[in-house]
Amino acid sequence: MRYVTVDDVDHLALGASFLASGGGGDPFLPLQMLRCALEKHGPVQLVDADAMNPEAALLPVAIGGSPSAVVEAFPGSPEIALLREIVEKHLGRVCEAVLPIQTGPVNGLFPIVVAAELGLPCIDSDLMARCFPALEMSFLTLAGFPLSPIFMVGAMGAYSIMQAGGDHTGSKLLRATLTEMGMVAVTSAYQVTARDCREHGAFRSLSRIVDLGKLVHAMESGEFMDLDRTLDACGGLVIFEGTVVEVIHEVTSGIPRGVVTVLGDDVSGIGSIDVLRIDQQSENLIASINGVPISTVPDIITVLDGETGTVVPITSLSRGQHIRVVALPGDPRWHTPHAATLVGPRAFGFDIDPVSVGFRP
Numbered sequence: 001m002r003y004v005t006v007d008d009v010d011h012l013a014l015g016a017s018f019l020a021s022g023g024g025g026d027p028f029l030p031l032q033m034l035r036c037a038l039e040k041h042g043p044v045q046l047v048d049a050d051a052m053n054p055e056a057a058l059l060p061v062a063i064g065g066s067p068s069a070v071v072e073a074f075p076g077s078p079e080i081a082l083l084r085e086i087v088e089k090h091l092g093r094v095c096e097a098v099l100p101i102q103t104g105p106v107n108g109l110f111p112i113v114v115a116a117e118l119g120l121p122c123i124d125s126d127l128m129a130r131c132f133p134a135l136e137m138s139f140l141t142l143a144g145f146p147l148s149p150i151f152m153v154g155a156m157g158a159y160s161i162m163q164a165g166g167d168h169t170g171s172k173l174l175r176a177t178l179t180e181m182g183m184v185a186v187t188s189a190y191q192v193t194a195r196d197c198r199e200h201g202a203f204r205s206l207s208r209i210v211d212l213g214k215l216v217h218a219m220e221s222g223e224f225m226d227l228d229r230t231l232d233a234c235g236g237l238v239i240f241e242g243t244v245v246e247v248i249h250e251v252t253s254g255i256p257r258g259v260v261t262v263l264g265d266d267v268s269g270i271g272s273i274d275v276l277r278i279d280q281q282s283e284n285l286i287a288s289i290n291g292v293p294i295s296t297v298p299d300i301i302t303v304l305d306g307e308t309g310t311v312v313p314i315t316s317l318s319r320g321q322h323i324r325v326v327a328l329p330g331d332p333r334w335h336t337p338h339a340a341t342l343v344g345p346r347a348f349g350f351d352i353d354p355v356s357v358g359f360r361p
Contacts, residue, residue: 015213033113061114239326
């Protein structure tokens, strides 16, 4: 039996950031909130879905909103309690465990806060096996589950229950409603049982993140700087090393977008320098070398500081920074033609097919 304790908090944040493809928000506030919740309520039990009654209702949880707004208005205990109340009233039964919808730096930590506050266990799983920017980008959608009803509770106590006409209209409704809720809301979606999670969730993903975070912590502490143990744990590869020469960030239609250009190290010593371009949209989506895509979503593109080994989110990249770019394999379920329409490059507006580098076994 495994528990999340105060000692796991930093490792959870580090592991989630490593697998977030540069996105997922700043973990600082949820990290502090989780530490406080665990100190107040005690450790949170992680349970496998197959150890529960198959018909047990779960409470899927995520925070919706822009990263900058989340920093200013992070949801607290009243919003958490109200979310549970309206979900259980709609279902007509009690939710027996909390389920993370995704495992980004914010949404990998916040569901454990929810579990601590509500006195519930947390399922050692999630519905994406990584961090995607839209609720419908999940294994449940892939399996044909409807996203609706969607439950949202804002920081001022307002709440909404929405029935979207389709999964893609769900995100549009979310964005429109968030505007009226101060751009931040604690959110639940899908109607999920333990059986559904067992069949479609990412098995023991939170445990994996904690274990990976321990390796990342050791790497950042200088115990080893070659990344080998960390990459062996997640099957990743270093695909580029160089210096950032240009960073372009903008927000269009409420979505952060950007392009980062990196000049490669002249490792041959003959003046032949490659150029890396990273296209971003809430996260790192496409890495191209000399105009040729080498790694794309749904695989994970992680940027590390070349000197310290720390994970660099897309909002922190700066000119003159020496970096290493790592490609990590996405869950095999994302590498199918049907999944490509949901989470591949075209789902983000890029007219190319998914590209995956050869990963370590």
